[in-house]
Amino acid sequence: MLQENPYVPAVAETTPDDAGCDTSRRQFINHAGRGLLAVGVAGALPVAAAKAAKAPDATPPPATGPLDIKLPPLEAPTDPKGAEPFNPDAPERRVGYALVGLGHLTLNEILPAFGQCKHAKPVALVSGDPEKMRKVAQQYGIKPSSCYSYQTYDQLKDNPEVEVIYIVLPNSMHHEFTIRGAKAGKHILCEKPMANSAKECEEMIAACKKAGKKLMIAYRIQYEPLNRMVQKAVRDKTYGRTKMIQMMNTQNQAHDQQWRHKKALAGGGSLPDVGLYCLNTTRFLLGEEPTEVSAQIYTTPGDDRFKEIEENVSFTLRFPSGVISQCMTGYGSFNNKSYTVYAETGSIEMDPAFPYHGLRQERTHAPGGKQMKEVPNDPQKDQFALEMDHMAECVRQNKTPYTPGEEGLQDQRIMEAIYQSARENKPVKLPAVSKLDAFRGEAPKDEEA
Template sequence: MKNLDQLLQSFSGQDSELNRRDFIGTAGKGLVAATVTGGLTSGAALAQTTGSPGGGGGKSMANVITVDVPSQHATSERQQENSTKMLNPDNRIGYAIVGIGELTMGQLMPAFGSCKYAKPVALVSGDAAKAKKVAAQHGIPEKNIYNYQNFDEIKNNPDIDAVYIVLPNSMHEEFVIRSAKAGKHVLCEKPMANSSKEAQNMIDACKKAGKKLMIAYRIQYEPNNRLMMKWTREKHFGQVKVIDSVNVQNIGDPNQWRLKRALAGGGSLPDIGLYCINTNRFLTGEEPYMVSAVIHSDAADPRFKEVEDKVMWQMFFPSGTIANNTTAYSVHDSKHYRCYAANGGWFGMDPGYNYNGLKIEASQAQGKLEMKQNVIVGEKQQFALEMDHFAQCIMENKEPYTPGEEGLQDQKIMEAIYEAARSGKPVKLDKITTIDTFRNAANAPKE
């Protein structure tokens, strides 16, 4: 077999650093990956694997390809990642994407280019013409295009291991249950459903079918936010006493489904306020025992005939931490949070909830000095991280880090927030003193 330099010359005609990067970038297609690394973690490159208990269509993590390249940086410099592990595309978990809207087109389909264990194999849409165009772009055969009427036929397609539900909230329950009955594992967008009753039905259906259910809380898999979680729990600046969270934006077309109660279940709270709720819980590892809230909407604004605009609420945690939260659909975009700690310091992210461009900020007093910090962790494709996590769960027969129970808990908290706003009084929830009660902490993402 040719060595790397010979392969580079045959690829580009010259051995330049630029062409080296271009060449190595093609390794995601399985091209000479074993040559770059000097081997695999197990077995021969590109070998087919045997069946696994995870129900991943006979796919497993047995033949992971490792790609290593030397670092160009001195040890005194911030090191970039120069090693990766991946599966040959034939062995990856195949996803059927249900719903081809803004999130799918802008985030999910591009994210598959960064995936190491997942791939798109099918599309489900009510728009056949659009589905054919998207399928052609991503190498999905036309036979793997379904609509909402013939969706149940996915049970006969061995290419499909998992289904990713990216539909209006009111449709989550139906399609999660149909997916489970079709024998497929399910990754479902958040909010999980329009009610805790629907969420429980989804959990029950997947358990009855023996299929895994994961809720797509991308923040919990993202490395910057995971560092903030670590700082909170390890009391990096002391005990966090107060968390301020803001997730607001100016929503457009008043006829879109997000502004229809029957489809969305609510307005800004379940759509973007949910990030504040879930991130508060993720950072602390705790569950709130009480919430208080107020809601205000402009009755003259056609966008808010059915759903709420502005929500401000507080969450009270057993440790004494209080989280102040604000969400709205009628103001300029801002997505950030800050944790105020006991020992003269604060930290957080601005932006914190975006798909990209996340930034950590921190400050701490040192004598007469106020030390401001901008911590650089580096970005990863958030949707690729969560899809790969679920793929690994399927192949290794493990429960996901954010299972259905995590989504159900958020539904219960949102219902309490709505009740607190209606009644004008704080609403108590079950007092839970355990940490990560609804997450599978044993299968947390690797740092």
């Protein structure tokens, strides 16, 4: 008579109550290492098969709470800590997004970023190019019934899968599609700049408030880990008080008739497009609002790209604490996206600071009188995934986004003052704002690298 192996039935007799405590991969490896599974396996197979046939279903029921999984560390405490498990929400619990506009940013950055999202997923598309939209829908598994034109955009109200509309359109279209989206009963994530005028921004905020929906502006730098490290160092006075900041954001635009060269669509030239990073990031780092701006504009004569919009803008921001931020932006010079914070006992440089990938930070200080440089590790988080997940959490937890419509409105008001200063060739005073982070909502929770 065959002798039953005492170790094999322990796996075969698993019940639903024991499913969560079934032999783990680590236990299996440990047992195998001691030779416990190498005893009489052939003789035990008929017994195990018979018992498995009459055993109840051992499939674990769906999880009802958070799906966070913890694993033991692989490295010693003296080594850099490895990444934790990704731990996304189950697909049915993620917030559904409709993407409006299928240009470079959506196709190259935003849609791929959903693969790094924990709380958000794409469920609908809106485009004026039905053939391109059909292909994109197939790539990302979006149903044909969830594809809309700009004319049928309002029908999003009848799609319960869509909770947030992400507007990725030329600047002049943000106003219309935000208001229509709010009327359709959806929360709005809108690309920057928020609109072409402060009046449009105010109307967008009012429309979302009337509909009881959240409005967030996609200031991805305020969610990116390395830039958040700089903010913390500035706020904590790691190197003493900040004295000066220098910001640069330039790029050489293609010689074509893209919408960014049309004032009616873009609202302006380099200032609202790339100069906005200098303005918004300075405000983000300090938490203060400028009390005065002064600016100069120069455009190369005869360059067809700049018939309607400005090429170069240099502007200075003065803050209540005494900090002076010198910002330069342009559309006709080689790519440079960097900034440096100068404090009492050290400086922090981000170069590059504003691209979608490959950011780098360097800190210079002199502890004990000996100058040294430090380069923090880049956590390499996807900036678009971080901002979309933040919006999703705000929807689920009913929180005000960290960068709400009021943050976009403040930038628009300051940009209008910058244009005024350049026209009048004199500084322009701004209303005093004493509160720190006056236009921001609840800060995102920083994840460990």
